[in-house]
Amino acid sequence: MGRLRAVLGHTAVRRLGEALVTLVGVSLLTFVVLRVVPGDQITASYGIAAGELSPEQIASLREYYGIDQPWPVQYLGWLGGVVTGNLGVSTTSGLSVAALTAQALPNTVELAVLAILVGLALGVPGGMLAASRPGAARDGGTQVASLLSLSVPSFLLATAVATFLANQLGWYPNGEGYRTLAEDPWLNLQQMVLPAAVLGISIASPVLQTTRTAILGVRAEDFVRTAQAKGVPPGRLQVRHVLRNALIPVVTMTGLQFGFLLSGALVAEQIFAIPGIGRQTLLGLQQKEYAVVQSTVLVIAAMFVLVNLLTDVLYRVVDPRVRLR
Amino acid sequence: MSATETGLEAPAEPTGRTRAWRSAFLTPAGVTGVALMTVVLVLAALSALGLLPHDPAAQDVGRSLLGPSGDAWFGTDQFGRDVFSRVASGLANSLRVAAVSVAVSAAVGITLGVLAGYLQGVVDRLVGVVTNVLFAFPSLLLALALAATLSRSWVTVSVAIAVVYVPIFARVARGPVLSLRTADYVLAAQAVGRSRLSTLVEHVVPNMAGILVVQTTLSLSWAILTEASLSFLGFGTPPPAASLGGMVYDAQALTSVAPWLLVFPGVGLVVAVIGLNLIGDALRSVLDPRAGGR
Numbered sequence: 001m002g003r004l005r006a007v008l009g010h011t012a013v014r015r016l017g018e019a020l021v022t023l024v025g026v027s028l029l030t031f032v033v034l035r036v037v038p039g040d041q042i043t044a045s046y047g048i049a050a051g052e053l054s055p056e057q058i059a060s061l062r063e064y065y066g067i068d069q070p071w072p073v074q075y076l077g078w079l080g081g082v083v084t085g086n087l088g089v090s091t092t093s094g095l096s097v098a099a100l101t102a103q104a105l106p107n108t109v110e111l112a113v114l115a116i117l118v119g120l121a122l123g124v125p126g127g128m129l130a131a132s133r134p135g136a137a138r139d140g141g142t143q144v145a146s147l148l149s150l151s152v153p154s155f156l157l158a159t160a161v162a163t164f165l166a167n168q169l170g171w172y173p174n175g176e177g178y179r180t181l182a183e184d185p186w187l188n189l190q191q192m193v194l195p196a197a198v199l200g201i202s203i204a205s206p207v208l209q210t211t212r213t214a215i216l217g218v219r220a221e222d223f224v225r226t227a228q229a230k231g232v233p234p235g236r237l238q239v240r241h242v243l244r245n246a247l248i249p250v251v252t253m254t255g256l257q258f259g260f261l262l263s264g265a266l267v268a269e270q271i272f273a274i275p276g277i278g279r280q281t282l283l284g285l286q287q288k289e290y291a292v293v294q295s296t297v298l299v300i301a302a303m304f305v306l307v308n309l310l311t312d313v314l315y316r317v318v319d320p321r322v323r324l325r
Numbered sequence: 326m327s328a329t330e331t332g333l334e335a336p337a338e339p340t341g342r343t344r345a346w347r348s349a350f351l352t353p354a355g356v357t358g359v360a361l362m363t364v365v366l367v368l369a370a371l372s373a374l375g376l377l378p379h380d381p382a383a384q385d386v387g388r389s390l391l392g393p394s395g396d397a398w399f400g401t402d403q404f405g406r407d408v409f410s411r412v413a414s415g416l417a418n419s420l421r422v423a424a425v426s427v428a429v430s431a432a433v434g435i436t437l438g439v440l441a442g443y444l445q446g447v448v449d450r451l452v453g454v455v456t457n458v459l460f461a462f463p464s465l466l467l468a469l470a471l472a473a474t475l476s477r478s479w480v481t482v483s484v485a486i487a488v489v490y491v492p493i494f495a496r497v498a499r500g501p502v503l504s505l506r507t508a509d510y511v512l513a514a515q516a517v518g519r520s521r522l523s524t525l526v527e528h529v530v531p532n533m534a535g536i537l538v539v540q541t542t543l544s545l546s547w548a549i550l551t552e553a554s555l556s557f558l559g560f561g562t563p564p565p566a567a568s569l570g571g572m573v574y575d576a577q578a579l580t581s582v583a584p585w586l587l588v589f590p591g592v593g594l595v596v597a598v599i600g601l602n603l604i605g606d607a608l609r610s611v612l613d614p615r616a617g618g619r
């Protein structure tokens with residue numbers, strides 16, 4: 001037992017170190033990419049008027065934004081701010097990026113959680129159905145559905161569903177201003193249902209495939225045959241013995257889909273006018289707000305790295321076989 | 326890669342390889358995939374050769390928002406542009422971006438992955454850090470940030486998408502190298518005095534070609550989806566060039582009066598992606614040794 005714990009501790013520590021190195025790399029890359037942008041913060045915020053500024057005005061503005069410093073100094077200054085919770089200020093709204101992110105993040109997390117629920121609700125029963133008789137019509141049917149969900153991009157599905165419902169039924173809850181779950185739970189859920197369904201459908205396919213493969217794998221194991229021979233009733237066998245063990249890889253898979261969901265949230269939030277973190281990034285890119293994009297992207301990547309780390313650790317805790325490897 | 330089939334010496338029993346190709350592609354899924362991709366390639370070729378019925382960029386306000394008809398097969402948009410020609414030209418654009426981005430990311434990613442797996446040590450660690458960093462970004466976000474900062478053209482969009490797929494190719498290539506580098510025939514080649522580089526090129530890489538071909542095919546379909554998503558968000562192929570994602574975006578406000586503006590580009594996109602996915606799956610069942618129980 002002590003040795004097992006040592007292995008787990010060692011792996012967890014190693015993974016944590018990797019995650020830290022990754023985050024430093026992520027911050028460097030984010031910083032460098034956004035410094036390549038043609039036109040700096042001044043031309044971005046003043047537009048054509050920037051051409052009428054005197055050299056002195058430009059110099060003082062560059063000093064104000066801190067872009068007169070050499071890159072390494074700017075990077076360390078920004079990173080220092082990030083570590084102490086100062087993510088910079090949005091010049092168009094005058095709000096701090098930390099405050100903006102604190103407003104936007106809960107909306108994105110709510111969307112992601114609902115989407116995962118939809119994905120699991122479609123994918124797990126679908127995978128069970130497919131695995132119940134491999135090669136039969138029901139298996140083929142779910143494979144076709146799964147291929148479609150993989151091949152129809154979320155922006156297309158979202159646009160099609162939203163415009164169809166709005167045109168045919170006149171139902172478009174996202175047309176009125178966004179309400180948070182706390183402000184107006186009923187309206188909020190109506191506004192979330194379409195984007196969550198669209199994103200959920202896009203992750204249902206990998207969930208379905210993993211469930212199917214896992215069930216078929218577990219069913220071939222010796223302990224299932226033993227349970228069968230003992231006379232465990234089929235329903236109980238499928239749920240208590242097969243499904244419970246098959247869900248371990250499904251949980252891992254779902255965790256790994258989180259990054260994909262954040263990609264999808266970018267699109268879904270834009271189409272359904274949900275003020276989440278994806279929309280914040282997109283707005284920042286459109287308005288060329290370095291500080292907003294840089295910090296938001298870093299927050300998103302950090303979340304992604306953390307979720308992957310947690311998924312990995314959780315997987316090791318849940319499945320003792322992985323610890324020994 | 327293709328099995329040489331004489332057909333004269335052993336007609337009764339096709340070789341195992343020929344049988345594998347047949348059983349993979351002569352299935353409903355394989356046939357559908359090839360048929361869909363044929364349609365896509367024909368449309369793209371028509372556009373590339375300038376054989377479209379109308380100029381995809383030519384505006385004619387007198388003919389705006391016409392429904393599908395004998396002249397304009399897929400109807401016209403709000404500027405009177407022919408939707409069929411624009412879908413064909415959009416497909417050509419999708420394929421062009423997908424081909425360039427996947428070629429670049431495959432070249433860079435496979436080189437990195439093979440070197441990491443073969444040389445190990447410091448190289449492996451460095452490549453590991455780079456792939457981890459690139460994987461830490463949600464793929465669309467990274468492509469978006471890159472595409473937004475570069476000047477907009479189909480080439481920069483391809484580069485942005487290529488960067489996103491480099492770590493995938495690196496990881497896919499590294500795995501098989503790890504087991505192949507200690508395979509008996511590789512060790513034997515080294516024992517008779519072949520250099521590490523020639524062993525790598527002659528013995529390791531050819532033996533993982535199958536896996537890489539499958540990965541490339543599937544990546545093409547992801548690249549098409551990514552390009553379309555970028556164009557939809559306004560950071561992809563710049564107008565007036567036709568892009569399927571941009572056409573879907575423009576169609577949003579007009580779906581109640583002109584649903585064909587949404588339907589045809591959408592179907593075109595989905596057909597291309599399904600076609601590539603089906604072909605990729607069929608290739609996998611032939612070429613990927615790990616695919617046995619799928």
